[in-house]
Amino acid sequence: DQASWGVLEVDHVEQRDFREDTVDFLLAVSRLIASVIQRHQAEAAHRQALAAAALEKQQRDLLLTEMQHRMKNYFQMILSMISIERPKLPTPEGRAIMTSVAERIMAVSLGNDQLSTATAEQRIGMPSYLRAICSGLASQRDDVTIAVKADEISLPSERAVPIGLIVNELVTNSLKYAF
DSSP, rough: OOOOOOOOOOOOSSSSOOOOHHHHHHHHHHHHHHHHHHHHHHHHHHHHHHHHHHHHHOOOHHHHHHHHHHHHHHHHHHHHHHHHGGOOOSSHHHHHHHHHHHHHHHHOOOOHHHHHHHHHTTTEHHHHOOOOOOHHEEEEEEEEOOOOOSSEEEEEEEHHHHHHHHHHHHHHHHHHHOO
């Protein structure tokens, strides 16, 4: 059964009985040898478990990277479809609604981009996320510069993305109605 076993033996040229202290000594030595063998087996099992965990983490990281890449492609594909269909809409209001939808999708996409570089606890650095949103919105107008002043905090994605959507809406409305 893949188990280690053995015999600890003491021989003498003459037939004799061993004293109790000799038997105790042999038992102690056999227990010491057994504990060394068990420790060696435990260390080998630990090394194997660490190697398996490292391989699993590597595979998980590869899958996560691939999923993030696909998500980025999906966002770009959706935004491209909107930009193709937007000019076909018959009314300015319809085109404005599509622009607003595209801006919201862009905000979520930027959150996803920030999440892809986040730490293991999946937090988004708010200053860089908000700057990315505002930079995308400011690029729509040549006469506007947007400055973002934000504390260096990071939030979990489930809190950061809704904040990004709110900021996107506020800045969009400011750009739309300020002039």
